[in-house]
Amino acid sequence: MRYIPNTEEQKKEMLKEIGVSSFDDLIKEGVPQSIRLKGNLNIPEAISETELEEKIYNIAQKNSNFYLMKPLIGAGAYRHYIPEAEKFLLQREEFWTCYTPYQPELSQGTLQSIFEYQSYISRLIKMDAVIPSIYDGASATAEAALMSLRLTHKNKIIVSNLLHPHYRETVKTYLAPHEPEIIELPYKNGLVDIEKLKILIEEDVASVIIQNPNFFGGIEKLAEISEIVHSKGALLIMVIAESISLGILKAPGDIGADIVTGNAQSFGMDLNYGGPYNAYLATKKEYIRQLPGRIIGETTDVDGKRVFVMTLRAREQDIRREKATSNICTNHNLNVIAADIFLSLIGTEGLYQISLLNTKSAHYLENLLLKSKKFEKIFNYPFYNEFLLKSKEDISTINKKLLENNFIPPLKICEFYKEENLKNVLLFAVTEVLSRDNLNKVAKILSE
């Protein structure tokens, strides 16, 4: 076997050195004969690398040719252009094959890159401390909710109904054992219902979770929300599902967020049918000790050099065991490096421009579709790069047409929201991978 260097001869020699006559002899004490597997595992015999390649290529052919299919869907996963330099650099084995940087002397590459990423995110969202890697936006939001329970010693949270449905589900799953009261904050006209929030907010609320832009793409009135939330001493958890939006939108830290979680997939990560992505979780200095997960800090080595290490470790599972702030251990560090490279490449101007472009092209498409008279607005709300439109034609027919023309169709919002007025409504997303020609073509297909 090409991945196993030792020959049968060598193994025999080693068994002899160990002082046993056979492998069976070596394990008979630990694995009593009575529970050993009789016979072989019933799985296919090994195949060669060429056969393997052919087999997987053939399976991949059963997927659509996604490279050529431009998505009109986002809903928490966005296709953006990923510079080749990032993909190339990421493949360096020094980043790929090592593990958690427990030994800083041998891991400055990973450590410094994560530190840079923390610095980028901190500037984008204006928060003091950034946990660079929780698995994804949903689990990070759940961790943030748990953190808010610990910080406030209260057991009630209010969750925007326009938080990504998977995130909402995940929050419920993670919180279930603690039996908190979870109140869904309804929406009104495409944004959270602020009047309702005023009624729901009470002294016993630990936190309020708001996504911005929300699941419908809508831009929430955060300053107003923040004031209401804080008036009763609750914490504001802000969730970002599309991080590119930070290029143009106000920083959460500037509008009163106490904890911020963000899906960083748009920072240079492939769609990959849903993962691995990455999420950051950030907060203010005063709440640092309750953060879940790993964080990198700067210090010196014995020679006085600036170096980077894992720090504030006294919160973590390997030290605190059941008293840890979270169980997270392996996270998504490689995705963090990807995002650091991505943000370095696109830089200040690139992020701003892409964010601007995504907003503009989404509005361009909305405009075209409205002009076609085949669609109508159901809500009148400001949006970033995703928007809802009600179709006059059956949306399944529309989506089929789009698919035939190599577009991944928009989300049928009824898959997640059962309201009567959301029947036959589509959630469109637009990013820079859709050119004006593409958008014109979409409009043309849909007006025929």
Next chain:
Amino acid sequence: MKLIFEKSVKGRDGYSLPQDLFDDIKIEECLPEYAISKDKKILSEVSEVDVVRHFTKLSKLNYGLDDGFYPLGSCTMKYNPKINEKLASLNNFTYAHPLAPEETVQGSLEIIYDLNKLLCEITGMDEYTMAPAAGAHGELTGNLIMRKYFVDRGDKRHKMLIPDSAHGTNPASAAMADFQVVEVKSNERGTVDLTELAKLMDEDTVGLMLTNPNTVGLYDEGIKDIEKIVHHKGGLLYYDGANLNASLGIIRPGDAGFDVVHLNLHKTFSTPHGGGGPGAGVIGVKKDLIPYLPTPIVAFDSTNKKYYLLDVGSKSIGMVRAFWANFPVLVKTYVWILSMGPDGLYNASETSIINANYVLAKLKKYYKPAYDRYCGHECTVTGKEYKKYGVKTLDISKRLMDYGMHPPTIYFPHFEPYAEETIMVEPPESESKEMLDKFIEIMIKISNEAKTNPELLTTAPHNTPIRRTNDLVAAKRPILTYDDELKLKDELKYQDKNIDF
């Protein structure tokens, strides 16, 4: 080395934007004023060349598995086959949107479905969820499944038994499921003490989380009795599969009576560790627990010959993440299993067990084993004896770096009186006898140095890109961003002659 921010030059860029920026549309007409940031967010301004050099240089400060020996215990740092990477990065997979119509992702779904079947056979379980992103995520999922299972039965169990040798994620995960953690002491053989277990296991107890072989590298030979004790009181048995590399084709957790199993695909199944992830911590369960799995799972409609995402139903614990899985990790796992076959898998475990016992046999004269008995795929020795020379396990591990090797796991497991100053060596099947001999030779050399020149160890490493770090300062005065550093500029006086690039 300089940070990317210190290489920034105003006006430089490293990205090409589309030509058409939709300038005909005014941003003020799209977004309300309250939403737009007044100032541009400052990242950095560097060219593509700068970025490529920066990260290439950074990478060279790392030590990876392809660089050499990496015997990190409990982490299974085995070779990551290159074909896996290629096949996981086919465009049809990587560009697939998670909410694309099912008919467009039949290939991806087929892989998930098939892999589920293979993992069931390898571990003797009935069904897997691919959702968990890492081992700890799987542990949480598993704990939530067990919790819901008992809640549905009106059974108010609230304690979870966990051996003192268990990984920190085990108690942390149980605590997240709001279970009270009860520690089970190891016996003088390093395994679960059956009398103690029998005493602790009662009808308020959910069950036992067990790693087998455990983190000392020892199989629980009493597994049959353990199973009886736990099941007899109506409890469930949880298997932490981080150490499955000692079991492939030898013993299946399902056959041994485990009800819930998590596998670390980034360990046993050869997928790379990425500097700390991403991995996958898939969970397998027995029949009775299938209704509790996170939703959805992939199913096959045999009439229409189509794969689809199936809602698990009302008993499901719900979702534990957005979307479905860390998909490329699954592809790599699938490819690896197919390239190994049943004989290859057995060979992997057999070889890794022989490797670990060989290292143990050769080292035990110099480093006292935590327990003097044969081990599984990893062995735990201690550096206790060198304390009298003023040398700690930490120093031994740092000295190893000078000889071009990555240190083993140190100070874990930790429990008294056996497992102190531990050095846990896991030499997986991809390490040759020659490599092990080299490691053994170096370890012996270091043991001599400890006696004759302890300072060489206490000041090690000497030839690494940086030297020992001041971790206390890092925690006491956290500098967590470049802006934090800028605020302290006058206080910090770095001595780095190499800071130019």
